[in-house]
Amino acid sequence: METLFRWSKYVTDEQFDEWETKLVVAEIAYTAEKLVNRERWQFNSYTMTREGAMELQSQFGGGISELKPEHWQPSGEPDAGILLRIRDEFIVTESNDESILAELTADNPGRTILSFPPQLAFGTGAHPTTAGCLRFLTDFAKKQGSKPWRVLDLGCGSAILAVAAAKLGATEVVAVEIDDMALDYARINAAAHGCEAQIKFIEADVLELIHDEKWGQFDLIAANLFSDLLVQLFPSFPKRLADSGEVVVSGCLTSQVRAVQESASAAGIPLDDFLRRGKWTAARGARIPGE
Numbered sequence: 071m072e073t074l075f076r077w078s079k080y081v082t083d084e085q086f087d088e089w090e091t092k093l094v095v096a097e098i099a100y101t102a103e104k105l106v107n108r109e110r111w112q113f114n115s116y117t118m119t120r121e122g123a124m125e126l127q128s129q130f131g132g133g134i135s136e137l138k139p140e141h142w143q144p145s146g147e148p149d150a151g152i153l154l155r156i157r158d159e160f161i162v163t164e165s166n167d168e169s170i171l172a173e174l175t176a177d178n179p180g181r182t183i184l185s186f187p188p189q190l191a192f193g194t195g196a197h198p199t200t201a202g203c204l205r206f207l208t209d210f211a212k213k214q215g216s217k218p219w220r221v222l223d224l225g226c227g228s229a230i231l232a233v234a235a236a237k238l239g240a241t242e243v244v245a246v247e248i249d250d251m252a253l254d255y256a257r258i259n260a261a262a263h264g265c266e267a268q269i270k271f272i273e274a275d276v277l278e279l280i281h282d283e284k285w286g287q288f289d290l291i292a293a294n295l296f297s298d299l300l301v302q303l304f305p306s307f308p309k310r311l312a313d314s315g316e317v318v319v320s321g322c323l324t325s326q327v328r329a330v331q332e333s334a335s336a337a338g339i340p341l342d343d344f345l346r347r348g349k350w351t352a353a354r355g356a357r358i359p360g361e
Contacts, residue, residue, distance in 0.1 A: 075123035079132035080110040087349065089113060094323065097296060098126070099249070101188055118251070154201055157208045160184050160234065166262070182237050186230050186259060199320040202345040202352025203231055203294050206318040210290055210354075211238035219289040222246070222310060224276040224303070225321075229256035229269065231292050236265035243269045244288070246279050280306040287312045293319045297326035304333040311339070311357045320352035327351050 081089045086102075093100045093113065100115045116137075117123045123134045153174075154162040161174055162184045174183050211219075218241040223232045226245035235243050247253045253273055260266040272279065276295070279285070280303060289312050293300060300319050307317060317339055322330050324346065334341045334355055341355040 074116050074118065074137045075120050076135050076137055077115045077117070077123045077126040077130075077132055078135065079113045079130055081113065082110055086111050091323070091349075092130070094296070096129070099252075103188065154204075155181075156201070156204045156234075159208045159238065160204065162186060162204070162230070164188055184230065184234060184237075185262065186228055199294050199322075199350050199352060200230060202347065202350070203292055203318050203320045204234055205345060206343070206352060206354045207231060207234055207290070207292060208238065210316055210318070211235070211240070214239065214289070220244070220287075222285070222288040222291045224280070224291065224293040225295045225299075226256055226271070227252055227294070229259045229271075231294065232256070232269050233260055233263045233265055235290075235292070236260075236268040237263065240268065240290075244272060244285060245269050246272045246274050246276055248273065248275050277302060280310060283309075285310065287315070289315050291315070291317045293317065293321075295319070295321045297322045297330050300330045301333040304330075304337040304339065307337055307339055308357060313359050314356055316354060316356045318352070318354050320350070322351045322353070324349050324351055327353070 079089065090102065093115075098115050100113050102111055102113050115126055117126070120134070126132070127134055156162065158180070159182060161178050161181050163170070163174060164187050165171065166185045166187050171183055171185055219239075221232070221235040221240045221243045223235070223243060223245040226232050226247045229245055232243045232245040245256060247256060250273055253271055257266065257271055260269050260271075276293075276299065288310055291307055291311060293303060295303070300321065311317070317334070319330065319341075327344075330353070331341050338358045339355045340358070341353040343354040345352045
């Protein structure tokens with residue numbers, strides 16, 4: 071583990087949407103938090119070098135702090151943080167405290183507890199893009215019954231979708247991520263949930279991997295990515311999808327959905343089911359047989 075550098079920016083409730091949109095458009099991986107009794111939100115982004123943090127500061131203002139490895143995880147009293155309920159399958163928590171996880175398990179019989187602390191990789195489950203994908207993923211798994219099914223997770227981040235797919239019964243998950251730091255955490259999270267054997271992690275550019283025929287076809291492609299990437303990827307999805315295979319996509323602002331829809335329809339995978347939370351949209355579509 072190495073020393074990291076954190077860029078931080080404090081904003082008010084009224085400024086939150088504006089700053090989140092700025093960071094998304096600039097393709098900056100970030101976290102956002104608001105502590106109890108605090109009036110402002112704190113946006114954070116982490117880099118391996120001070121120069122990287124200074125570049126963010128020059129573009130967006132804010133401050134820079136140095137984080138030693140022993141300071142990466144926040145201290146304080148154990149707290150479950152934000153809880154997310156996904157259908158009747160999952161409880162997603164930001165806590166990894168054993169006593170809290172045990173309490174959640176006892177209070178939620180029949181549900182699987184997914185623990186994804188706010189690490190340096192995107193995807194704790196609290197963000198609307200991740201939550202929407204989890205719901206569609208759960209619905210897809212229920213339709214599979216006892217059939218074997220494979221999943222391709224493009225831009226896996228913390229591996230929350232890959233882990234959820236494994237827990238839902240996927241026979242194999244190929245999880246792709248270009249950020250090596252995110253992959254480190256993804257592997258840790260898979261091991262923590264006991265499903266590392268079902269997930270194959272690949273460090274690669276999704277725009278290149280999607281053309282690699284050695285991966286074969288998948289029953290489901292999940293892609294929680296920026297809209298411009300989705301537009302570029304959709305023409306290649308039919309090659310990687312089994313007949314009547316499905317896609318679950320998110321990462322789109324409401325204003326960007328039309329461009330993604332048009333690319334999906336042109337590829338023969340029309341998006342016909344949408345979940346909107348605030349300004350974010352997740353969508354599902356099935357490949358038209360023969361397309």
